[in-house]
Amino acid sequence: MIGCACPVCASRDARDQRLRTSAWIQAGPLDLIIDCGPDFRQQALRARVPKVDAILLTHEHNDHVSGLDDVRPYNFKSGKDIPIYAEPRVGQEIQKRFEYAFEEVNRYPGAPMLVSLPISASDPFAIGDLSIVPVEVMHGAMPVLGFRFGAFAYVTDMRTISENEMEKLKGVEVLVVNALHFHAHSTHMNVDLALEFIERLAPRQSYLTHISHRMGLYEEINPSLPAHVALGYDGLQFRV
Numbered sequence: 001m002i003g004c005a006c007p008v009c010a011s012r013d014a015r016d017q018r019l020r021t022s023a024w025i026q027a028g029p030l031d032l033i034i035d036c037g038p039d040f041r042q043q044a045l046r047a048r049v050p051k052v053d054a055i056l057l058t059h060e061h062n063d064h065v066s067g068l069d070d071v072r073p074y075n076f077k078s079g080k081d082i083p084i085y086a087e088p089r090v091g092q093e094i095q096k097r098f099e100y101a102f103e104e105v106n107r108y109p110g111a112p113m114l115v116s117l118p119i120s121a122s123d124p125f126a127i128g129d130l131s132i133v134p135v136e137v138m139h140g141a142m143p144v145l146g147f148r149f150g151a152f153a154y155v156t157d158m159r160t161i162s163e164n165e166m167e168k169l170k171g172v173e174v175l176v177v178n179a180l181h182f183h184a185h186s187t188h189m190n191v192d193l194a195l196e197f198i199e200r201l202a203p204r205q206s207y208l209t210h211i212s213h214r215m216g217l218y219e220e221i222n223p224s225l226p227a228h229v230a231l232g233y234d235g236l237q238f239r240v
């Protein structure tokens with residue numbers, strides 16, 4: 001957190017240095033990115049992401065979309081537009097914020113090349129051979145999307161979920177889910193709510209993400225979690 005001197009912000013442990021929440025999914029030949037926030041450039045350089053075939057957006061908050069301009073080098077390398085899969089509301093919002101990147105004629109040659117592909121919480125879709133089930137969760141009053149890829153699901157910025165949507169997550173083996181810190185919050189789950197949610201789904205392994213500096217130090221908090229739950233950290237990799 002800019003301007004903060006708390007133990008987490010002052011920590012030298014790399015696992016306490018929390019950039020904005022995002023994920024890189026490799027599925028067969030596909031490289032997919034979930035959310036593209038203001039730290040995307042730094043994250044893509046650090047993880048050496050070689051290409052981006054598509055971006056899935058959970059919602060339009062700036063910490064999830066404001067890095068979209070930085071996908072330009074992938075456009076220059078491939079010569080192709082990058083498809084952005086998002087709900088219509090989210091697609092329209094990013095076309096407003098990054099209007100220059102969606103121009104079909106006379107697009108500035110240095111601009112990112114994006115194309116918006118609308119998806120809906122009620123319709124599973126596919127990218128190449130990969131089937132994706134969108135799951136609607138509530139971010140306070142705002143519906144946002146989580147995504148299920150077979151045995152793996154990724155859910156962020158959730159506060160509540162309906163029973164119907166919960167059904168779509170049944171049987172998931174590995175789960176990434178948001179937990180801000182230990183305090184109550186109106187639009188995010190805290191640790192207690194995230195653990196309740198995890199308990200209902202009982203995946204083999206869960207990772208917490210979208211972690212605030214107020215969560216505390218990795219070294220102190222991670223051992224206090226149940227055995228099948230871990231704090232996520234920047235650069236964490238796993239195979240499903």
Ligand SMILES: [Zn+2]
Nearest residue numbers: 004006009213
């Ligand atoms: Zn801090």
Ligand SMILES: [Zn+2]
Nearest residue numbers: 059061139157
């Ligand atoms: Zn949000």
Ligand SMILES: [Zn+2]
Nearest residue numbers: 061063064157
């Ligand atoms: Zn967020």
